[in-house]
Amino acid sequence: MGLEGSYTSSFMRDFLDKCASYGGCAVVDGGFATELERHGADLNDPLWSAKCLISSPHLVRRVHLDYLDAGANIIITASYQATIQGFEAKGLSREEGKALLRRSVELAREARQVYYDRCTKDSSDFLSDDRYWKRPILVAASVGSYGAYLADGSEYRGDYGDAVTVETLKDFHRERVKILVDSGADLIAFETIPNKLEAQAYAELLDEEEGIHIPAWFSFSCKDESHVVNGDPIQDCAVIADSCSKVVAVGVNCTAPRFIHGLISSIKKATSKAIIVYPNSGETYIAETHQWEKSSGVVEDDFVSYVGKWREAGASVFGGCCRTTPNTIRGISQAIRAKQLQPQ
Numbered sequence: 362m363g364l365e366g367s368y369t370s371s372f373m374r375d376f377l378d379k380c381a382s383y384g385g386c387a388v389v390d391g392g393f394a395t396e397l398e399r400h401g402a403d404l405n406d407p408l409w410s411a412k413c414l415i416s417s418p419h420l421v422r423r424v425h426l427d428y429l430d431a432g433a434n435i436i437i438t439a440s441y442q443a444t445i446q447g448f449e450a451k452g453l454s455r456e457e458g459k460a461l462l463r464r465s466v467e468l469a470r471e472a473r474q475v476y477y478d479r480c481t482k483d484s485s486d487f488l489s490d491d492r493y494w495k496r497p498i499l500v501a502a503s504v505g506s507y508g509a510y511l512a513d514g515s516e517y518r519g520d521y522g523d524a525v526t527v528e529t530l531k532d533f534h535r536e537r538v539k540i541l542v543d544s545g546a547d548l549i550a551f552e553t554i555p556n557k558l559e560a561q562a563y564a565e566l567l568d569e570e571e572g573i574h575i576p577a578w579f580s581f582s583c584k585d586e587s588h589v590v591n592g593d594p595i596q597d598c599a600v601i602a603d604s605c606s607k608v609v610a611v612g613v614n615c616t617a618p619r620f621i622h623g624l625i626s627s628i629k630k631a632t633s634k635a636i637i638v639y640p641n642s643g644e645t646y647i648a649e650t651h652q653w654e655k656s657s658g659v660v661e662d663d664f665v666s667y668v669g670k671w672r673e674a675g676a677s678v679f680g681g682c683c684r685t686t687p688n689t690i691r692g693i694s695q696a697i698r699a700k701q702l703q704p705q
């Protein structure tokens with residue numbers, strides 16, 4: 362059974378309405394792999410952060426909880442680079458791969474439950490701690506791009522070559538998307554999308570597959586104020602997202618903060634859906650070494666002070682991507698709460 366159009370179109374509006382403490386905005390979490398690494402995980406692996414679903418699920422749960430403590434009310438699962446194909450390449454069976462995808466969602470749901478339990482715990486230790494305030498929390502199941510699976514930084518280039526068509530991409534993503542849809546997640550986060558082709562593939566999958574009963578967001582990785590990383594105009598990509606009734610938010614992630622304002626303006630011209638932005642630190646990823654380098658002459662590791670401007674430009678969901686931490690999210694959370702208390 363598919364989603365009713367009216368349900369889909371009101372999903373984000375209803376959620377944002379419930380985010381009263383954020384004045385109708387929402388706060389997504391920050392860099393997930395970044396935080397796993399800060400806790401000592403070695404992600405030098407084709408599975409990148411998805412490696413921790415196998416080696417350290419407790420750490421995955423812990424990082425979700427850290428972001429909830431920091432004020433996030435949307436947490437993104439560790440499935441960004443988790444694919445059945447990638448797990449099989451590691452020698453796991455298809456069934457084991459599918460179980461790990463489901464586990465990524467369970468871990469986020471468990472963290473949410475732990476957080477809620479702390480909010481209601483009858484103990485002054487918890488009740489006097491302002492990290493614990495009950496608010497609506499969504500679990501978004503991450504779907505990284507085909508380029509992420511390639512594990513060579515392709516999600517920052519989007520150059521898949523002529524042999525990769527919309528059908529190739531639909532075949533690549535179909536089963537994982539269906540598993541995540543049935544895993545108990547509240548929505549699907551198609552993130553770090555590097556080109557129009559992959560957005561088209563996702564939109565067709567959502568429109569054509571039976572049983573997609575949760576909504577999705579489309580979030581693109583961009584190289585300047587008006588283009589996604591392969592050079593396609595962001596506006597064309599946003600038009601594709603806008604045309605899909607199951608898409609409830611459109612935006613930008615893992616992109617330098619300095620491009621975000623212009624990108625919001627371009628997206629706004631193409632859609633009236635909610636706009637989500639969760640930039641990275643502005644550094645550049647070196648795929649060979651799995652290291653990040655400062656972009657020359659640009660210092661933008663603290664973008665929290667721009668969030669008010671991004672909100673005025675039309676975005677309503679804010680967070681961070683690679684190289685951001687719970688501190689970034691705490692800053693965003695405080696900035697939004699402070700702003701909404703100011704008289705209009």
Ligand SMILES: C[S+](C)CC[C@H](N)C(=O)O
Pocket residue numbers: 406407409442508509510511512513514515516553615646648651683
């Ligand atoms: C968003 S990038 C930093 C993820 C990692 C990349 N797909 C890789 O495997 O190198």
Ligand SMILES: N[C@@H](CCS)C(=O)O
Pocket residue numbers: 391392393394395410437441503552553615682683
């Ligand atoms: N949700 C992923 C996105 C990588 S671009 C992460 O934060 O690790």
Ligand SMILES: [Zn+2]
Pocket residue numbers: 553614615641682683
């Ligand atoms: Zn990122």
